[in-house]
Amino acid sequence: SQQGEEDPQALSIQEGENATMNCSYKTSINNLQWYRQNSGRGLVHLILIRSNEREKHSGRLRVTLDTSKKSSSLLITASRAADTASYFCATVPMNRDDKIIFGKGTRLHILP
């Protein structure tokens, strides 16, 4: 069954603006990961946040995790045309740390 669900399904913003995507999940997790997929390419890992962490940064990316609400957000600051892609959150359940479950993704389009 689907564990993570991203919101919104699609997002269009102007270049230079910030983009925020959200992910909600159902069961307790070991860690949560965000991936990016450019059209026709494989998924690329962006950032991993563990269940005992609340926030992580990597370049223009900021991820937060609220385990009480079972939700995470991905913020991309100062967006660029190259950020146009689909973004997926993926969760590793606490009771099944050999499994990683993806959501449907958010399609992000950066307008020039």
Next chain:
Amino acid sequence: EAGVTQFPSHSVIEKGQTVTLRCDPISGHDNLYWYRRVMGKEIKFLLHFVKESKQDESGMPNNRFLAERTGGTYSTLKVQPAELEDSGVYFCASSQGFGRIYEKLFFGSGTQLSVL
């Protein structure tokens, strides 16, 4: 370091035919995963190998799908006979960490399968 490679990148077949997808994981990665994404839907788990053993094949849709991992190296996913609903992008991923996912997965570019 070579990444995860998948072959072919695209495959167009007719209903009832057989197709075999191949995945070469990153050398030394014990974990190998197969996923499938049907357009607009989630990336769905198919199965997980740890070395040559099937750790979890709960996501395999039915017995028309057969996955193998010879000697714990490359893996193949065979669909026989293919049906229309098998169309989608099949992704392979690998990782270190013998059966556990404490770090990231490395994905291949996927095989776009179209069953007509």
